[in-house]
Amino acid sequence: xxNKVASTIEEFIRRKVYEAGVDGVVFGLSGGIDSTVVAYxxxxxLGAEKVLALIMPEKGVTSEEDILDAISIxxxxxxxxxxxxxxxxxxxxxxxxxxxxxxxxxxxxxRIRMAINYYFANNLKRLVVGTSNKSELMVGYFTKYGDxxxxxxxxxxxxxxxxxxxxxxxxxxxxxxxxxxxxxxxxGQTDEDEMGITYQQLDKILKKxxxxxxxxxxxxxxxxxxxxxxxxxxxxxxxxRVRHLLS
Numbered sequence: 001x002x003n004k005v006a007s008t009i010e011e012f013i014r015r016k017v018y019e020a021g022v023d024g025v026v027f028g029l030s031g032g033i034d035s036t037v038v039a040y041x042x043x044x045x046l047g048a049e050k051v052l053a054l055i056m057p058e059k060g061v062t063s064e065e066d067i068l069d070a071i072s073i074x075x076x077x078x079x080x081x082x083x084x085x086x087x088x089x090x091x092x093x094x095x096x097x098x099x100x101x102x103x104x105x106x107x108x109x110x111r112i113r114m115a116i117n118y119y120f121a122n123n124l125k126r127l128v129v130g131t132s133n134k135s136e137l138m139v140g141y142f143t144k145y146g147d148x149x150x151x152x153x154x155x156x157x158x159x160x161x162x163x164x165x166x167x168x169x170x171x172x173x174x175x176x177x178x179x180x181x182x183x184x185x186x187x188g189q190t191d192e193d194e195m196g197i198t199y200q201q202l203d204k205i206l207k208k209x210x211x212x213x214x215x216x217x218x219x220x221x222x223x224x225x226x227x228x229x230x231x232x233x234x235x236x237x238x239x240x241r242v243r244h245l246l247s
Contacts, residue, residue: 002169009154010045016152017046017127024050026121027129028113028147029081031055031069033167033176034155035131040170041154042129043077051079052120056113059087061187069176082120086112110146110183117150127151135160138206139223140230141195147183148233159206160199197223 017025025042029035035053042051055070067083074081089112094105117128130150132142137156142148158166160181167177181191181199192198197219205223208215232238 002166005158005166006041006044006170009041013042013045013129013152013154017050020127020151022125022127024052024124024126025129026052026054026117026124026126027131028117029053029055029070029074030131031066031073031176032179032181033163033172034133034181035070036073036172036176037155037163037167037170038129038131039073039077039079040172043079048078048080050126051077052124052126053079053081054113054117054120055081055083056086056116057083058090058109059085069179073173073176084116086116107143107146110143111149114146114149121151129154130156132156133160133163134158135199135202135206137234138209138230139195139202139226140233141183141191141226142233144233159203161203195226 013025017023024046027035027038027042029039039051039053053070053074055067055074057067071081071083086109090105090109093108093112094100099105100108114128120126121128128150130147130153132147132150132153133155134157136142137153155163155166164177182189183191183194195202201219202223205215205220206227208220209224209227214220
């Protein structure tokens, strides 16, 4: 099963690069499981010379372990990588526009990383590859025009719990697979704590929603609300239709 998934995704990456007429891909490598899986797939699809991983830590927030893991993954795959520390960019941004809420500050970080991804992609004539999975996309657990601002999403049809299985098939180190998932938005932040639900529980409910099933529980209603209220994140901005008034 997983060999067919891998070959399908690899062909998807190659096709999108060919259709865009570009020379390769760029993506953010955090040291977590999702971006590591993307790194493996891009290397398998295109070869090391067409892949650039950008490691974009924030001083005092990103753990040393995550940085070292990201470097280790890039070096083991023999893909090019660059470390771009975002703290000074973030500091200057806040100085210029004024301090904001924790949520505003947290969301500007992935938007800074998105801009860095596209800087290198434009400079090198490459596509930006997203690292979001299906679970995150369905509930809107990503930043609009941040980590959601990409050209292609190779693993976005796989639930988070499936990513763990897929990672083992690809040969991702067990250390990466067993890490507690985090977006690294602030010290001690984890995905499951922030969402208030484990990925096992979340995926079970999301699969029911996708099948059109219902469940009489507060947990199900909570996830259902997350899916509905984040709909705008998964679509192009809606257009106010007035053309018929001008005819």
